[in-house]
Amino acid sequence: MKHLYFSILSVLLFTSAQSQSIITKDPEIEKMVSEVNPDSLRSYISKMVSFGTRNTLSTQKDSKRGIGAARNWVLSKFNEFAKQSGGRLTAFIDTTTLQPDGRRVDSVLLLGNVVATLKGIDPSDDRIFIISGHLDNMRSNVMDRANDAPGANDDASGCAAALECARIMSKRQFPATVIFVTVSGEEQGLLGSTFMAEKAKKENWNIEGVLNNDIMGSNNSNETNIIDNTKVRVFSEGLPAYELDKKANTIRNFGTENDGLARQLARYVKETGERYVPNLEVVMIYRNDRYLRGGDHTPYVQRGYAAVRITEMNENYTRQHQDVRVDKGIQYGDLIEHIDFEYLRKNTAMNLASLANLAKSPGKPLDVKVEVRRLTNMTNLSWSPPKSGKAKGYYVLLRETTAAQWQKKFFTTDTKMELPYSKDNYFFAVQAVSVDGNESLAEIPVPARQ
Numbered sequence: 471m472k473h474l475y476f477s478i479l480s481v482l483l484f485t486s487a488q489s490q491s492i493i494t495k496d497p498e499i500e501k502m503v504s505e506v507n508p509d510s511l512r513s514y515i516s517k518m519v520s521f522g523t524r525n526t527l528s529t530q531k532d533s534k535r536g537i538g539a540a541r542n543w544v545l546s547k548f549n550e551f552a553k554q555s556g557g558r559l560t561a562f563i564d565t566t567t568l569q570p571d572g573r574r575v576d577s578v579l580l581l582g583n584v585v586a587t588l589k590g591i592d593p594s595d596d597r598i599f600i601i602s603g604h605l606d607n608m609r610s611n612v613m614d615r616a617n618d619a620p621g622a623n624d625d626a627s628g629c630a631a632a633l634e635c636a637r638i639m640s641k642r643q644f645p646a647t648v649i650f651v652t653v654s655g656e657e658q659g660l661l662g663s664t665f666m667a668e669k670a671k672k673e674n675w676n677i678e679g680v681l682n683n684d685i686m687g688s689n690n691s692n693e694t695n696i697i698d699n700t701k702v703r704v705f706s707e708g709l710p711a712y713e714l715d716k717k718a719n720t721i722r723n724f725g726t727e728n729d730g731l732a733r734q735l736a737r738y739v740k741e742t743g744e745r746y747v748p749n750l751e752v753v754m755i756y757r758n759d760r761y762l763r764g765g766d767h768t769p770y771v772q773r774g775y776a777a778v779r780i781t782e783m784n785e786n787y788t789r790q791h792q793d794v795r796v797d798k799g800i801q802y803g804d805l806i807e808h809i810d811f812e813y814l815r816k817n818t819a820m821n822l823a824s825l826a827n828l829a830k831s832p833g834k835p836l837d838v839k840v841e842v843r844r845l846t847n848m849t850n851l852s853w854s855p856p857k858s859g860k861a862k863g864y865y866v867l868l869r870e871t872t873a874a875q876w877q878k879k880f881f882t883t884d885t886k887m888e889l890p891y892s893k894d895n896y897f898f899a900v901q902a903v904s905v906d907g908n909e910s911l912a913e914i915p916v917p918a919r920q
């Protein structure tokens with residue numbers, strides 16, 4: 471048996487942003503990442519700020535001010551990028567009419583998400599990956615629809631990242647579909663993302679990943695004076711919000727509380743982001759969101775989709791949801807002067823690398839099983855090829871049960887593998903990998919008795 475193990479290519483995974491890896495990068499993704507431009511990001515944010523306010527309840531009739539003008543401008547940018555896409559990028563404003571809800575909507579509201587879809591080129595690949603930011607913003611009073619609110623970081627930064635990814639990716643072709651969206655109504659109660667996630671669920675969209683970018687352009691805490699543009703957070707739920715009652719027993723029995731869809735996506739974003747973006751550490755946070763706060767990934771996770779929140783490491787609360795003013799020598803308000811465009815460039819590049827690697831990858835391996843019929847100190851895994859895409863082979867991933875990230879990967883062109891590691895002592899998963907080295911999301915095995 472021993473020769474078998476030597477035939478398996480074993481690769482030690484890097485465990486921090488600094489250490490070396492022998493994983494090769496995809497030159498096309500490296501090229502895309504190099505195109506992320508801080509000047510483009512600055513021009514998008516400065517334009518979004520110029521609309522005075524983007525409060526969801528603000529005017530939709532003025533051509534220069536308010537949420538209506540802002541979303542028309544985002545649409546015009548997507549349409550500009552569409553020209554270089556050979557007809558594959560299409561954009562529109564997806565609207566719905568909401569009635570007053572007695573909370574943060576006080577009159578009939580035409581809500582609009584600006585949605586740009588880059589259609590995948592493989593007709594057998596129905597996977598969708600989404601990058602989302604919220605175009606709306608708020609002052610100290612969320613119902614104040616008239617006065618100025620710049621919203622440069624919350625969340626013109628996330629919208630700028632979505633626009634920049636659309637600009638760069640629309641020139642290229644991917645097997646899977648990528649959607650770039652700037653929603654409205656986030657501050658009014660996640661209205662735009664709920665509208666979109668609900669539609670996706672009803673229409674059975676095969677969404678494999680949602681990257682919600684919200685407040686990611688200025689890593690600068692107001693109390694602890696940390697200014698550091700080398701760390702960004704990715705939040706992911708542990709126990710699933712969706713149908714937990716149906717899954718709780720399995721999760722308890724197999725110890726998979728740290729292996730849900732959102733957590734796998736967070737791991738993927740960390741590994742891929744750090745692979746392509748130097749001097750950026752993607753810090754996984756094991757919770758769905760921060761205390762007292764919500765975000766646009768949540769309507770997706772509540773419907774069973776893998777969705778994560780990407781946010782700067784340290785927030786500055788004198789700049790969020792604050793009227794612009796100077797009080798006791800402190801400048802309040804979400805001003806563009808506070809954005810660190812080099813930091814935003816890195817965070818945008820991290821999103822782009824993750825989206826591109828996902829959209830180029832084959833589908834996840836199917837029917838992934840771990841054999842539990844016999845008591846043995848070995849691990850026997852098997853799986854079937856993915857539904858879409860051509861897999862050059864597969865990575866079997868391994869980590870200790872206390873480890874946050876995958877620690878080893880073993881390559882094989884087969885659809886099964888025997889490993890001299892006890893299934894009781896490690897967690898495993900399998901990824902399909904393309905000819906260019908693009909990995910699918912990791913699929914964890916289910917126990918099989920035959």
Ligand SMILES: [Zn+2]
Nearest residue numbers: 624625684685
């Ligand atoms: Zn926000």
